[in-house]
Amino acid sequence: CFEPNSLREGLLCRVKTPSIDSFDKVTIVGAGMVGVACANAILFQKISSHVAIVDAFPKKLEGEGMDYCHSSVFLDDPYVEYDTDFCVSSNSKVVIITAGARQIKGETRLELVQKNVNIIKNIVPPLVQYSPNAVFLVVTNPVDILSWVTWKVSGLPYNRIIGSGCHLDSARLRSLISERLGVASKCVNAFIIGEHGDNQVPLWSGVNVAGVLFRDIMPTIGLEMDQEGWSELITDNVKAGATVRCLKGYSNTAIGLTAADITRDILRNCPAVKSVSTMIQGHHGIHHEMFLSLPCTLGENGVSQVIRMRITEHEKNLFQKSAEIVYNIQKGLKI
Numbered sequence: 001c002f003e004p005n006s007l008r009e010g011l012l013c014r015v016k017t018p019s020i021d022s023f024d025k026v027t028i029v030g031a032g033m034v035g036v037a038c039a040n041a042i043l044f045q046k047i048s049s050h051v052a053i054v055d056a057f058p059k060k061l062e063g064e065g066m067d068y069c070h071s072s073v074f075l076d077d078p079y080v081e082y083d084t085d086f087c088v089s090s091n092s093k094v095v096i097i098t099a100g101a102r103q104i105k106g107e108t109r110l111e112l113v114q115k116n117v118n119i120i121k122n123i124v125p126p127l128v129q130y131s132p133n134a135v136f137l138v139v140t141n142p143v144d145i146l147s148w149v150t151w152k153v154s155g156l157p158y159n160r161i162i163g164s165g166c167h168l169d170s171a172r173l174r175s176l177i178s179e180r181l182g183v184a185s186k187c188v189n190a191f192i193i194g195e196h197g198d199n200q201v202p203l204w205s206g207v208n209v210a211g212v213l214f215r216d217i218m219p220t221i222g223l224e225m226d227q228e229g230w231s232e233l234i235t236d237n238v239k240a241g242a243t244v245r246c247l248k249g250y251s252n253t254a255i256g257l258t259a260a261d262i263t264r265d266i267l268r269n270c271p272a273v274k275s276v277s278t279m280i281q282g283h284h285g286i287h288h289e290m291f292l293s294l295p296c297t298l299g300e301n302g303v304s305q306v307i308r309m310r311i312t313e314h315e316k317n318l319f320q321k322s323a324e325i326v327y328n329i330q331k332g333l334k335i
């Protein structure tokens with residue numbers, strides 16, 4: 001007669017050791033406000049069943065880990081690991097980088113650069129070592145420069161590095177237009193390209209609802225002489241992140257959902273079109289090796305295709321100006 005040594009042994013008859021390998025593992029580096037928002041957006045929407053979180057502070061990690069443990073009943077028991085050691089990230093399909101110093105009041109995204117370049121230089125090599133086949137999604141600001149630094153430091157092909165870039169700025173603009181028109185934001189088609197930040201470039205020439213181009217109704221839309229002040233939406237859009245930070249101390253929910261949305265396309269190999277930060281050399285007259293946002297198709301290899309946007313001369317000039325400002329900072333960096 002079988003005499004179990006424990007309740008577990010009395011309940012469970014082992015056939016084979018359970019596997020902990022997963023096909024959809026996502027690592028998030030940085031368990032701050034943004035990292036946790038990314039984890040929440042991924043776990044709450046069941047985009048991945050296996051999330052690893054890395055941070056420099058063990059207590060913070062332990063607290064977050066306990067909180068997810070207490071949530072497991074409601075989340076279909078995802079596997080959430082955490083550690084200060086990068087080995088916890090091994091065999092990830094997607095690595096999301098949110099570690100870094102947060103933008104402080106009055107500091108531009110570009111001023112953050114040197115602090116965060118140094119962090120990227122330290123964390124990317126071990127992450128690549130543990131997950132050589134992963135797609136890297138950079139969220140830490142200034143996201144365009146840090147995506148380029150991640151590419152340089154990683155030694156990976158550039159398609160495997162994506163910056164969250166203007167996918168968030170485009171979403172913000174779509175919501176601002178939706179508020180003015182009373183049309184659901186997902187039905188407003190609008191793209192922002194260029195730098196995620198002060199020098200973002202709205203493509204007013206393509207903004208449409210149901211294929212009806214706003215520019216066909218109002219040829220001056222988004223320009224200085226536009227009588228209805230649509231260009232003011234861009235002023236609000238540029239200030240959006242800072243306004244949220246000023247009001248609540250940080251911005252995290254929308255960027256968490258933005259990163260989760262990109263992660264979903266990578267894990268599902270879905271060729272959705274998003275304005276993300278990618279290598280722009282050779283596009284719209286840019287000769288430098290640098291990352292800025294352009295609409296791209298995504299998938300398991302990261303960026304698969306860049307859309308050949310038909311932009312106006314004015315939009316092209318703004319894009320080139322955006323590139324010049326970012327490149328002038330990038331070229332002075334020691335990486």
Ligand code: NAD
Nearest residue numbers: 030031032033034055056099100101102103139140141255
């Ligand atoms: P935070 O200060 O709350 O969190 C940052 C976390 O990074 C901290 O927990 C810190 O311990 C960790 N960290 C720092 N260095 C590390 C290292 N070497 N290894 C492991 N962990 C490390 O900041 P936050 O509010 O979460 O913002 C994070 C970043 O996201 C900032 O750069 C911010 O500007 C950026 N951000 C980007 C967007 C976007 O649209 N791309 C939007 C919002 C915020």
